[in-house]
Amino acid sequence: MRVLVDENKCCGAGQCVMIAPRVFDQRDDGIVILLDESPPKELHPAVREAACVCPGAAIVLEE
Amino acid sequence: MSSELISPLSMTRTCPYAPPAEHRRLREEAPIAKVKLPNGRTTWAVTKHEHIRAILSDPRFSSNRRDPGFPSLSREPPPASDLKKLLLELDPPEHGQARRTVLGEFTVQRTQALGPRIQQIVDQHIDAMLAGPRPVDLVQAFSLPVPSLVICELLGVPYADHEFFQTRSGTLVNQKSTAEEVARATGELMMYLGKLVAAKAQEPTDDLLGRQIAKQRETGEVDFGDLVAMAFLLLIAGHETTANMISLSTLVLLQQPEKLAALRQDPAKTLAAVEELLRYFTIAEQALGRVAREDVELGGVQIRAGEGVLLLANTGNRDPQVFENADELDLDRGSRNHLAFGFGPHQCLGQNLARLELQIVIDTLFRRIPELRSAVPVDELSFKTDATVYGIREFPVTW
């Protein structure tokens, strides 16, 4: 799995950080930071959930 | 379509825990339907999860609550438009810019730092309840003051002014307040917030308003009106919503003691439970409206420019295509794919703060008052069916 984030679409409510804190973090200004662009398999379900609920459709997965 | 053919949309519930049955019928038969609201206006009612998500993320729909097409459920005309637009009402690109100026105040990390202070506020109110007479109205003694003090904390309202702030914000959310009382309380709060911002501009403090002032100084002049509007929005968006979720969550858990017992055994489950309670009640659906900026085709219907859409997210959150046994309160469900905080660029800015408050409240209230129970038969409780945000008016409890 490859994870891409689009900072311009991020509206910063931090859902991804709550769901997959090992993969996503936020800058001080609230915008998403990608910590791991190819997360290990055990994190895939959480990353998929984050992509699904991201309100800005800012997380794109290539599987 | 002639107006005679448009069916009325009732907001009346038969069960306090479920959206009106008629809304479910709409979701099954006409998921995007033109309806007449109780105040006589027409709008599109949208009841499917996928359509609600689509509209809330589509920039062709506007959040301008002052547009005559905006689906307002109130009987009064929309408020005079001389007030500066709130974040909630802005459209792109202004909305994104405005939201980005405060986003940093609501990061997961910054919100979690408020945890110890929220715990203290919750404990103090439980202490006062335990020391006071029984029965007591949970709404006045607990549900309303806790989130109001959390907002004081967030904004940096000094301790000495808490009482002033509490009583005014109490008037705003009290349905028994007259229009004059609401207008006076709003005026007094605005004045107060103006003075607070001015004081913080003199003597910078390390809180949301203080940091916003510092940030504005870096790039130019401090915009007092802007900061007052933001502070006021946080109060109206974060006070009654959270309070109603506290009362409703307490009620439903008291009514389903096996679920409460399972939660009390394992506090690690509370966060998932909060998520499910948010889905189950979806208290703010009447705040979720939009107005089409251009013609849009969706789900087989043509929505014309200027027409309103009302996103019935409570029914959308019980869409069987998304949630199994959707009418069931399943505290282990753990799904965040709900619309209780909206969706798209306006999705609730305070959502992680609300989650944290609810988590601390649920963990603490039942641990400290294990004998807590309703002091009246539940069918005597009065629910806010006609309010923008659903809740319980008064909730006498004892232990």
Ligand code: HEM
């Ligand atoms: C359980 C409690 C809460 C619920 C159910 C709730 C619900 C919502 C909903 C549905 C929206 C979206 C409105 C729209 O798209 O038109 C929203 C927006 C907003 N909420 Fe909340 N909210 C809650 C608590 C809070 C708290 C505690 C705060 C802050 C202290 C807050 C601040 C805001 C703000 C500022 C917006 C506007 C965001 C924007 O337009 O970009 N909310 N809320």
Ligand code: SF4
């Ligand atoms: S969930 Fe999406 S919008 Fe929210 S912080 Fe993460 S990337 Fe940004």
